[in-house]
Amino acid sequence: MRIAFPFSAIVGQDDMKLAMLIAAIDPGISGVMVFGDRGTGKSTAVRGLAALLPPLEAVKSCLYHCDPLADKSACATDCTHRGAGKVTQVETIATPVVDFPLGATEDRVVGALDLERALTQGEKHFEPGLLARAHRGFLYIDEINLLEDHLVDLLLDVAASGENVVEREGLSVRHPARFVLIGSGNPEEGELRPQLLDRFGLSVDVKTPDTLALRVEVVRRRDAFDRDAAGFAKRQAREEAKVRDQIIAARARLMDIETPDTALEWASKLCMAVGVDGLRGELTLIRAARAVAALKGGTKVEERHLRGVAVMALRHRLRRNPLDETGSSTRIERAIADLFGA
Incomplete structure (x- = not known):
């Protein structure tokens, strides 16, 4: 398993790190858009956050890792959590963090008929897509400003409704798709459509470090990680645990915070x-x-x-x-x- 660069070891880029922590504490913030130069740690921060997030409890063997405490009526039409009288089995899973490739087809994004099963067994079976995998987690789109328009429209629909509806090839499937959308891009390569940009709760700019000491520290840490990823991660484990504990504690306190x-x-x-x-x-x-x-x-x-x-x-x-x-x-x-x- 590939080791991600520790989130707590990222130097500078405080606004970006704070925005991602906010999204981890309150997924209802809708998402984070990160604009910035190439090589400023945007993807590194997302993958570091993925490794840092606390695990979730989910319905065992559910393709959509539904919340076992949620109302069953909110589950997917083919979720194992549905059904009167069934005892729900629970498993612990890592918080989903799904990469959204720019070249992804619509079928891969929303899901489609499992052709192999249909041909070999004669059964119509839905093969979930990226939106199902990202449910209750994060969907990360790098270079989001280059995303094709029809996929942007699809994301807008799902982001607004919180569910994905697939009706094609004789299939009719409806499943929850609530996720935090994290996008990154370089403004020089094209602007993001206003309708999609408005769906992001937070937007931050990241810049290349402009001080010698900061640039040297960034290079030093990255070089140490590239030389010995496991050793670097082990040395950073205490700081990672500290940030993870802060996220868990903040989630527990969130609903009790007074807003005068x-x-x-x-x-x-x-x-x-x-x-x-x-x-x-x-x-x-x-x-x-x-x-x-x-x-x-x-x-x-x-x-x-x-x-x-x-x-x-x-x-x-x-x-x-x-x-x-x-x-x-x-x-x-x-x-x-x-x-x-x-």
Whole structure:
């Protein structure tokens, strides 16, 4: 089994790491979009997070690894969890993290008829696709801005409904497909469709390190990992366990985090000041701040939590202003300073 570079050993890129931790704590944040230069650790961070995440309890032998505590009516039409009187057997699985290849066919994404079984046994059997594998986990799309339009449309439908419906070749299958979407891409290679970008809860920019000490440390750690991956991972195991424990504790605290009216007013004032369309910006801002409060061991959402996630929650939701040459991040930071002080 290939060893992933430890998430806790990634140097710099604090915004990217925080955004991914927020998504791990509260999957309802919808997803994380990471824009940046090549070779800045985007894929490394995703694969490191996958190895770090705590395991899940799932229905044993279920193709969709359904939650054994969930309502059976929400399961797939062919899930073993369904059926009156059945005793549900449970197994522990790793949190799914599925790579979405750019060249994937629609059948591979949504699932299709198992042709081999149909030809050899004469049975119609559904072969689940990538969306089924990603249920209750993460779906990672590298170079997402190069994804074909028909696959983008498909992702939009599933992301909005939380389920995948396949009706073709005599099959009629409906199964849950709720996952955190993580995308990465280089803006120079093309823009992301606004409809898809809006589905990401958080958006961050990653840059190539611009200080000598930081670049040297990144190279030193990566070189040590390439020389002895197992040894490097073993030395980093304590830090990995610490981050994993923080995620577990934050998930447990999340529902008890208080959100005072002052925090709601702060979020709405900021969204109004920068001209965010709709209310998704406020909702995401509050959810992200609540997750950060849980991660930091707080009991309620405070202004510092909102400030820490404001840019990543709102930067991709701003309307372009041709008369303002400043970037969206700068506009948000300027609005924060004007409204609430430096």
